[in-house]
Structure formats: C-alpha cells, structure tokens
Amino acid sequence: MTAVLVRDREPAGLRLRRVSGQVGWGILAWVVGIAFFLPVLWMLLTAFKPESAAQTWPPKFIFTPTLAQFRLVFSGWGPYVTHSLIATTVSTLLVLALGVPAAYALSVHPVPHWRDGLFFFISTKMLPIVAAIGPLYVLALKTHLLDSIWVLIILYTAMNLPVAIWLIRSFMLEVPKEMLEAAELDGAGRIREMTEVIMPVISPGLVSTALICVIFAWNELFLALNLTVTNAATLPMFLISSVPQEGLYLAHLSAAATVASVPVIIIGWIAQRSLVRGLSMGAIK
C-alpha cells in the first residue's frame, strides 16, 4: 500500500507557504465578514440595553441585558405590524395571481411581440414612482383611498408585478420542453398543462418569487409615508416615528429596528440562492 506519506516529503518552504496562504485567506475573510457585520451586531447588542447603558461614552459592550426595549416595541407596534402583514400578504397573493398567467403568456406559449411586453413591464420599474407622488396623493384623496390599506395593496402589487413576471418567466422557461410536448400528446389543454405540468415544476420558484415580493413590500417606506397616516401605517413608519424629535432613544430604536428586520433576515438566510435569482429578476440562476 502507500509507503512514505507524501506530505512528509513536501519541501518545508512550499508547505509553509501553502498552509500560511490558506490560513491567511481564512483569517482575512473572517475579519472582513465580522467588520461588515459589526453594525448589525451593534444593533442587536444595543437592543438589549437599558437606555442609560446605550448612551455612554465609551460605548458599553458589557452591561446587564434587559428586554424592556422589546416590551416597549411590542406594546406599540400592534396596528403597524398588522397593516404591514396585510399589505404584504395580500399584495403578494395578487402579484402571483396576476403574474403567473402573464409569465405563461410570455414564455411557454408566447404572444406575438412578447419581447415588447416584457420590456413594458420592466420599464414601469425604471420610471420612478416618486415622480408621481403628488398627483398620486390627490388621486388617493379623491378616490377615498387615502390612508387606507388598499392604496398600499394596489401600489405594492404594481411595484412587484414586473419583477415577479420576469422571475416566474425564468422558472417557466426551465420546464423541460419534452414534458410539455408529452402533455400535449396526452391531450392536455392549456389549463391542464398549467395546473398539472407547469405549476408542480415551478412551485419552488413561486415560493422564491413570493419571498422577493414579501421583502420589497415589507421594507417599503416612501409610499406608506406619503399616502398613509394612522389607519394604514406600516412597520417602516413605526420605525420612523420611534425617532422622536426630542431626546435620544438609541436602545429603543435598536430594538424596533431588530424586530422589524428579523423576518426578512431569516428569509434571506434560508433562501440565499433564491435571493440572488430574485434580485437579478431571473438573470442569474
């Protein structure tokens, strides 16, 4: 069998360079990672501080943790988180309901001028919604939708639809052609093709798409800020309002920031690959 281990014959200089290179790389990566993550760590740390411990110089790393800030956040966030949940869930469902058939019409059995259709959708994403915010306000006012959860649902759906269509389309294009042809030979019509062939295959993709829509809707501030006040105020607005004009509440806002970010962080950690695909609208698999 194997005689003298090769490792023992490796020239000393080479071995040193090789091992130190590997270790050095790892150390560099860790340093960079931790440094980049530091603000998040600081946010988490500060969230457990009593306000007195958050406003010290030098900043404290050791302190007695407390859940007081979180209790404060949870006592105040009720309506805000409810509105966020409703706006996010309903708009995402609407996006899927509208986006799946549209993606179908732009991929599996493409309409003529499907390229124009795709580019129309993406162009709406490029035109800044901020440009129309004034008249949007007036429109919302006139249609009695101002400060109603529906104005957010409607606008979030429009905001996420283009991304979803591009993304779902990219998943549909991955359905093997042979599968579709076999179904056609078996006599499946359009609806059956969709429900029995395409949907099962793309369902993980639909989950990814839904996650991306949830992330964008959950985090959205501009529209919520301008078009809602109290009856439909969402979590991002809760955060803004937790920064009062008087006084500094560093610990409290850290707790609020943590709570608001946790759902998306967890989604992102679990679905990292879907994240890339979703953000690049399907370009990167």
Added chain:
Amino acid sequence: MAGVKFVSASRVYAKDAPPAVDALDLDIKDGEFMVLVGPSGSGKTTALRMLAGLEPLDGGRVEIGEKDVTFVPPKDRDIAMVFQNYALYPSKTVAENMGFALKMQGVHKDERARRVREAARLLDLDDQLLGRKPKALSGGQRQRVAMGRAIVREPRVFLMDEPLSNLDAKLRVQTRSQIAELQRRLGITTVYVTHDQVEAMTMGHRVAVLAGGHLQQVDTPRHLYDNPVNQFVAGFIGSPAMNLQTVPLTEGGARLAGTTLPLPASVRTAAGQAGLKEIVLGIRPEHMHLADGTGPLAGEVMLVEELGADALLHVRLAEDHNLVVARTEGRKPPAPGQQVTFAVQPDDIFAFHPETGARLAG
C-alpha cells in the same frame, strides 16, 4: 522530450475509502505513446491529473525526465494537456487560445503568431478560424484548437484526457488516426487516457489497463490481446468481448456444452495446486470455428448480427445452456434456430482463477 515514471503513486480521497489510484508503478519511455485505459472509476484520469500536477499525491512520486516533479506546479513541468471538454478560453479567439501559454512565458508577439500559424497548419485549421471565438466553432474544430494549444508549446510530455469522447463516431475514427500520425511526426512522449479499448489498441505503442485504481497489465496491444494476465484484461480488451464462462473441472480438462475441452498440463497442475473445482474458461469469438456438425461444442443459434464482412452468432450451447458469441464469415451465416457445432484449438483456450481472476498459466 522525456520519459515519465509513476513510482508507487497513490491518491486517496477520503480517509477510509479505497484509493483512487493505488501504488501505481508505470514506466513510460521517451517518445512513447502510452494509453491508459479502463472503465470509469478505474483511476486513469486521476493518474493523468497527478502527472499534470492538478491532483496532489498521497503516496509515492512522479518523475518527468528522471526528475521528481511531485511538488512542482503544473506550469513548471513543461507539459501540455488536452482536456475532455477542451477547456478553451471562451473570451479569447482561437489564435489567442493557442498562443496563451506562450504569452505567459513572455514569448514575443511575432514569434507567438508564427508558432500558432504553424500549429494551425499542422492541424488543418483554416486561417479564418484563427480570429473566431470558441462558441463559433464546431465540436471537431474545437477539438483541434485544444490540440493546437498543446502542440504550440512543444512540451516534453503531452497529456490527453479522453479528447475524442465528445466527437461523433465518424469524426472520432478520423481524428484517431490523425492524432496517432501527429505523435509519430512530433515524437513527443504522450500519455493518453480513454475508456474505449478500440482507441487504446489502435493508437498506443503500449497500453496500460487500469481497474479500481490498480494497474492490471501494461504491454503492447498485441500482447495484451494474446496474453492477458487476468480475467479483467481478457474481457476488457477485444471486441466483441472474449467469452467467459465458469465451468467445472474434470479429468483432463474443463467441461463445456457437455464436452470435455482439453487443457494444457501446466494449467491443470496450477488448478490442482490451487485446489480448484472449477475455472473461468475464456475463448475469443473468432476462435470458435464453425464445424459442419462434427465439432465438439454444439448449440443453437439464437441471434445473428450481420456486420457485412463478418457475422456474429449468439449461440446457446447444449447441456449447460451457456450463451456464447462466435465470429464467422459474413457470406452465408447460419440462420436463427439452426443447430451448429464448433471446434476450438487448445492453444486458444484461456483459463482463469474463478476468485482472483488471475490467469492459470501455461
């Protein structure tokens, strides 16, 4: 130009797993075309990559030109490699692909262009192809560019990892002879990996048969064919494969199809010494001669494969119902269902140990 030596070279991937390459000892002479052949998982590609420096060794050493190169990085080994999927640089033109190694060596632009053109000529690559990118080329053209990239370097050793496996059958046959011719012309030591034993037999000066990480036998194609050292080599080399059957031993020989086929005394002695009651009998299809009803081995033709010049008969033998393949003249082969008999020369009968597979020698 240099010889290559594997000295007890080993590669182990996982701690308790069997080695991918197990203590390989192989001596390749300067200018030789050595083919490493074997089924997938035999370790042939791993051995090649160890020679290239793309896989580290876990035991033993590798020498190029008498020098231990085990710890020398690939670029300093003065080798060139043709990869199975060609590994052409997609963002570079054909000329840039072929000249890349020279560029890395700091060779001047004009000298690079000259050598690239020369190699292109050698490989029948049109001038207009030189400016194209790999994705604009056909499979066969890409293969030639991959070869050109290796040739341009004028290395001491060529390494080729199944370069023909992605070509269609006709192109494969054509390119096979071109590669062999090229090697003859350039005289550079070549180590060639393939799973196709026909390629191995037609191209190599010598062929090394590997299985399960172990070297089974290294010899000229002729000797491998005529004198396989074990059952694996016997069954692997030659197409259609040698007929191998486990048969009982009797007084004076082995029992097949109700007859006793005589075995040489040395074989019988070796079998007796090993205490064997049965052996694996090997007879090549072309050594089963059709006899007009008078041969010792009788059987019924189940299937006839007409190849034109020859015909292959799939025959179910009498008594033990073993299925064998026999090669016969293509003109008027027997029909399916017909009863036929065969005769075999005693010299054409191989005997192998039923457990170890080793040849029971004469």
Added chain:
Amino acid sequence: MTIIQDLAPPPEVEVRPRAVGRRERWQLRLPLLPALIYTIVVTQIPFLVTLWYSFQSYFWNTPAPAHFTGLSNYKTVFTNPAFRGSLVRSVVMTVTAVIVAMILGVFFAILLDRKFLGRSIVRTLIITPFLVMPVAAALVWAGPMLDPNFGLVNYLLQPFGVHHVAWLSSHALGSVILVMIWQWTPFMMLIVLAGLQSQPSDTLEAAKVDGAGAWATFGELTLPHLRPYIELGILLGSIYLVNVFDAVKAMTQGGPGTATTNLPYYLYEQVNNAFDIGGAAATGVVTVILTIIVATFALRMFARVFQFEEAGV
C-alpha cells in the same frame, strides 16, 4: 429476437394546416391581459394625472382649486437651483455608491470563492446588511453608530485621532452614501459570486497548465467572464439606488440644508412641505423624461445582458 414482425401500415391521419386563427390569438393573449391592464391602469394613470397637474397651479393648503397656468411650473423647475442641485446630488450618490459597492462586491466575492473554515457563516454575515430593513439600517447608522457623543464609529476611530465627529452634520452626504454602500455591497457580491462560481473549472486548470499565475488568470480569464455579471450588477444596482429615499429621510432629512437632498427626497419635500402639487407634478414629469432617456440606454444594455441568459453562458 431480432426478427421484426411487419406492423400494419399506420392509419391515415388527416393533416389540418395549423392556421393561428383569431380565437387562438386571443387565447394566447388572455392570460397576459389581467397583469397588463392592471399595470397600465395603476402606473400610467398616475402619470397622466401628473402630466395634467403639471400644467396647473394647485396648492393643497389653500382653498383655491387647481387652475391652468401653462408652462410656468416647468419654468420654475428649470430655473430652480434646488431641482438642479437635487439632480446632481442624485447622480453623485448613485454613481459613487454603485461603483464602490461593486468594487467591494468583487473583492468580497473573490474572498468567498475559495474554501476556508466557516465560509458559509462568513457569507451569511456579509449578506445580512442587505437584509436589514433599509429604514431600520439608516436609523441604526444615524443613532448608535454615528452619534457624535455615544456612537460606535467615533469610539473605534479614536486611535486614529478622530474625536466626537458629528458625522451627520459635517459629512452628511458621505454618511448617507456610506449606508447605501453598506447595504448594497452584498447585492453586488452575490451577483459577482454567481459569476465566479459559474466559471468552468477545467478552463482554470488549463490556465494553470499553460503557466498562468493567479493574477494573470484573474485578468485574462476571470474578468472577461465576469463582465456580463458586473454589468448586470451595475445596471440593477443603479435602478434600485437612484430611488433611495429611506436613508435620506431617516438620517438627515435632506440636510444639513440641502446637502443630502436627492431627487426622491426633493419630490417628497415639494409635496409635503411646499404643498405644491403643480410644482411637484412638473418636477415629476421632468424626472420621468430624464429617466426615459437614461432608461432607453439601460434597456438596450438590459437586452444585451439578458441575452447571455438565453445563450446559456
């Protein structure tokens, strides 16, 4: 057996020419219509309304109804230094953030492309900034990080001779850009990393055998391979970054003065502070026209970059 029975000849099938009739065409279009109509209604109507209002004088803090003023709003937009200033600031913020984020992204991607102990953990650490709610991230930077008296940054920079700097006052624009970079570098990294990992390994091995060292391999092979990914990252990043609002609102509210007022914030102020619907509308229209010009180039680039998805590079 190889003897093949003669099958009965195949039955006669009537071959109908497949003309795409009217009904078929509508069948194709139907699934697209709900999304299309919805998008057109929800996105185009507001712009039409914006267009209409841009020619009106309408202040919604006065009882006077909207009345036609022709191009006076537009004149104001083009002569107003505040608009030009916000435009310039938008460009500066976006270009700086995109470029720095991409450079860092490439660096991080290279770091993560090699195996080392705890690699997936480090990767998770690096992408977390991107997952933090933007307004939350901005608030955390504004407060616990950059506060002049209690902030972590001032504490960490003390050994370098930095003393209680009020970042949001003296380096407002830089601070906002910093947060933008911090949040979007992971996005760039993920895209470039996908590009690095899609490089076929045998090409890299061939380069090794051909004598290319690490730098040569990167410059000659990896960078050209990464080009479509980098382009995609810059393109998408620009689209997302030019619309950044949360960081400005949460950190500096556009200030000090107008130091950090970008276009989205400028529009927000026009509506909320100036109550000037007409003016906001005209600004909006001009913004849209500028965006269309830029977007036309961007769309063409988009088409080219997305082609690599179809070519299966």
